[in-house]
Amino acid sequence: MRKIYLNNTLRSQAKQILLEKVDFTPKKETIPVTAALGRVTAEALFAECSMPSYPASAMDGITVKAQETYGANDQNPLVLTEGKNYLVVDTGDPIPEGFDAVIKIEDVQPIGENQVEIMAPAAPWQHVRPVGEDVVAGEIIVPAFHYLTPPDLGAILAGGKEQIKVLAKPKVTIIPTGDELVTPGTRAKVGEIIEFNGTVIANYLRQWGAEPYLHEIVRDKLRNLKQAVEEALPHSDVVIINAGSSAGREDFTVHVIESMGEVLVHGIATRPGKPTILGIIEGKPVIGLPGYPVSAYLALDWFVKPLIYKYLHLAEPQRPRLKAKLGRRIVSEMGSEEFVRMTVGFINGNYVANPLNRGAGVTMSLVKAHGLLTIPAESLGYEQGEEVEIELLRPEQELKNTLVAVGSHDLTLDLLATALRRIDPRLFLSSSHVGSMGGMMAIKKGEAHLAGVHLFDSQTGEYNIPYLEKYLGGENVILVNLVYRMQGWMVSPGNPLDIRNVRDIVRTRALFINRQKGAGTRLLFDYLLQQEGISTSEILGYHREEYSHLNVAAAVAAGTAQVGLGILSAARAYHLDFVPVGEERYDLLMTRDFYHSSLGQTLLQVIKDPVFQQEVETLGGYSMRDAGKVMYGYV
Ligand SMILES: Nc1nc2c(c(=O)[nH]1)N[C@H]1C(S)=C(S)[C@@H](COP(=O)(O)OP(=O)(O)OC[C@H]3O[C@@H](n4cnc5c(N)ncnc54)[C@H](O)[C@@H]3O)O[C@H]1N2
Numbered sequence: 001m002r003k004i005y006l007n008n009t010l011r012s013q014a015k016q017i018l019l020e021k022v023d024f025t026p027k028k029e030t031i032p033v034t035a036a037l038g039r040v041t042a043e044a045l046f047a048e049c050s051m052p053s054y055p056a057s058a059m060d061g062i063t064v065k066a067q068e069t070y071g072a073n074d075q076n077p078l079v080l081t082e083g084k085n086y087l088v089v090d091t092g093d094p095i096p097e098g099f100d101a102v103i104k105i106e107d108v109q110p111i112g113e114n115q116v117e118i119m120a121p122a123a124p125w126q127h128v129r130p131v132g133e134d135v136v137a138g139e140i141i142v143p144a145f146h147y148l149t150p151p152d153l154g155a156i157l158a159g160g161k162e163q164i165k166v167l168a169k170p171k172v173t174i175i176p177t178g179d180e181l182v183t184p185g186t187r188a189k190v191g192e193i194i195e196f197n198g199t200v201i202a203n204y205l206r207q208w209g210a211e212p213y214l215h216e217i218v219r220d221k222l223r224n225l226k227q228a229v230e231e232a233l234p235h236s237d238v239v240i241i242n243a244g245s246s247a248g249r250e251d252f253t254v255h256v257i258e259s260m261g262e263v264l265v266h267g268i269a270t271r272p273g274k275p276t277i278l279g280i281i282e283g284k285p286v287i288g289l290p291g292y293p294v295s296a297y298l299a300l301d302w303f304v305k306p307l308i309y310k311y312l313h314l315a316e317p318q319r320p321r322l323k324a325k326l327g328r329r330i331v332s333e334m335g336s337e338e339f340v341r342m343t344v345g346f347i348n349g350n351y352v353a354n355p356l357n358r359g360a361g362v363t364m365s366l367v368k369a370h371g372l373l374t375i376p377a378e379s380l381g382y383e384q385g386e387e388v389e390i391e392l393l394r395p396e397q398e399l400k401n402t403l404v405a406v407g408s409h410d411l412t413l414d415l416l417a418t419a420l421r422r423i424d425p426r427l428f429l430s431s432s433h434v435g436s437m438g439g440m441m442a443i444k445k446g447e448a449h450l451a452g453v454h455l456f457d458s459q460t461g462e463y464n465i466p467y468l469e470k471y472l473g474g475e476n477v478i479l480v481n482l483v484y485r486m487q488g489w490m491v492s493p494g495n496p497l498d499i500r501n502v503r504d505i506v507r508t509r510a511l512f513i514n515r516q517k518g519a520g521t522r523l524l525f526d527y528l529l530q531q532e533g534i535s536t537s538e539i540l541g542y543h544r545e546e547y548s549h550l551n552v553a554a555a556v557a558a559g560t561a562q563v564g565l566g567i568l569s570a571a572r573a574y575h576l577d578f579v580p581v582g583e584e585r586y587d588l589l590m591t592r593d594f595y596h597s598s599l600g601q602t603l604l605q606v607i608k609d610p611v612f613q614q615e616v617e618t619l620g621g622y623s624m625r626d627a628g629k630v631m632y633g634y635v
């Protein structure tokens with residue numbers, strides 16, 4: 001039963017195999033025009049009546065007989081009498097029998113009760129909308145297989161139709177499977193995962209014009225899964241089974257398809273997305289999507305999206321692309337096409353792209369992504385600085401209005417993101433945590449707008465400035481304070497090992513969790529060790545690294561570490577005990593150009609905003625006494 005070997009079919013080839021095999025006969029339905037937005041016409045629509053259906057006044061004014069107005073000019077104004085020479089009309093009114101032109105009210109001088117004067121003649125049919133100016137009876141309004149937009153609906157109604165025939169939405173049943181899955185809203189215990197792929201898949205399908213049906217969770221039993229597919233097939237155009245696509249003991253998807261129909265492809269030469277299954281049962285496509293969220297959504301895009309567009313007889317829309325400079329080197333394995341979620345920032349007039357977490361289980365990489373980078377199967381990756389093409393997942397305008405923060409992690413940055421949007425809804429903040437040194441280098445290389453830094457220099461007792469001078473020559477940069485924050489030991493509630501200082505960590509053989517190299521917090525830890533003459537080899541877990549305060553706190557809370565160094569707000573977020581070590585300065589580093597840019601000035605405005613400052617102080621362990629103050633550099 002256990003199938004281990006998957007093929008390595010090229011993605012393009014797999015798509016072709018699937019599309020060639022599937023031959024949809026779309027169903028049709030008649031619906032009210034008012035509810036037809038985004039639907040696809042099943043037949044060409046012709047106007048049944050004209051709009052307007054009578055000659056109509058195009059202006060507010062008077063309707064006249066053109067030939068009676070000849071000769072009127074400034075010197076010889078012509079007097080007209082109501083009822084005899086003219087009638088008052090408003091825009092849209094029918095032009096009565098015998099009349100053939102309209103004069104705007106502005107060009108008419110009233111004289112007495114029912115007489116007016118005009119200074120210019122009217123040309124025949126001036127300011128009169130002819131019959132069928134908008135829609136003329138018998139004309140085609142939209143062809144068949146047309147995607148209906150709001151103005152289309154207006155023209156169809158004007159053309160006298162109230163009901164129209166459209167293609168039925170393709171019905172797609174999504175079957176989530178897995179013994180570990182629990183329905184959303186359940187508090188997941190160890191070993192349980194909240195079923196959320198189904199909702200993501202259903203909503204993508206809806207966006208593409210399909211009608212999704214999310215089946216209840218099916219347990220990992222061949223019999224149950226088979227039954228679910230059997231039941232789904234009669235009322236579905238496509239069936240999706242999510243998970244159980246790989247080689248595990250309970251991965252039955254391929255066996256279900258095999259026993260009921262034909263497996264066209266199992267295994268695509270992509271990363272993520274490799275264990276995707278493309279099958280066909282009773283002429284209907286049955287797709288096995290991998291369980292890992294990112295894999296599932298990508299495979300959905302590659303194989304199910306084209307099926308929906310094929311059913312609806314529409315061309316698949318292509319996402320816009322742009323060229324960007326790569327901020328970091330990306331290494332990829334040969335043999336499979338790789339899809340990397342990227343952030344893209346617009347810095348000093350250039351687009352700079354950086355990779356997000358590449359794990360197939362990291363949904364947040366798609367939440368944060370601005371675009372996707374495809375690394376071809378025959379490539380080993382790209383070098384830093386190389387120009388790459390990014391497929392955009394967000395509007396380009398949004399990238400232009402995104403503040404790119406690269407550097408040390410602090411929870412206040414998350415509040416800053418909200419505060420920015422409160423002040424200006426066009427603005428976004430994208431922050432990635434690579435430590436203070438990494439942030440400083442990103443500013444140097446022009447890959448970020450600002451970097452959060454907190455680098456303690458043990459020689460001078462000063463923060464950040466000695467490093468700036470050493471690594472950046474101190475030129476063309478401005479250092480602005482954001483906060484002072486309390487660093488300390490994060491330990492389980494009650495501090496069971498009674499840790500007060502680094503000596504206690506060694507004495508109790510407490511399992512430590514460190515921050516990555518280049519993180520200011522790690523430098524602080526090294527400094528504390530050095531002060532006590534303790535070597536790193538005496539610290540259990542010194543080489544285990546996490547990238548943020550919250551991740552360190554999460555490790556302590558989960559019991560995979562007993563102590564970590566970090567900020568009070570992170571300890572609080574995980575209900576940990578906190579033993580203060582000392583206050584440190586956390587600054588924002590930026591170029592002088594950025595400081596003076598409008599984005600930079602908005603940032604400073606936000607930092608000084610009392611509402612934002614109040615929110616930060618509520619987190620605990622922060623002081624904003626110097627927030628917004630320039631600590632270094634000529635403004
Ligand atoms: N020995 C091998 N192991 C694995 C391979 C392999 O080739 N050899 N491939 C790996 C890759 S790549 C992927 S992708 C996964 C795909 O596995 P399955 O499709 O069988 O999925 P599961 O193992 O059931 O789940 C994986 C992961 O995703 C979570 N999941 C599943 N369904 C949902 C859902 N509806 N909502 C949210 N999360 C879901 C699930 O709990 C697991 O954590 O296999 C690797 N292993």
Ligand code: MOO
Binds near residue numbers: 272275290
């Ligand atoms: O192929 Mo899996 O989908 O890499 O994660």
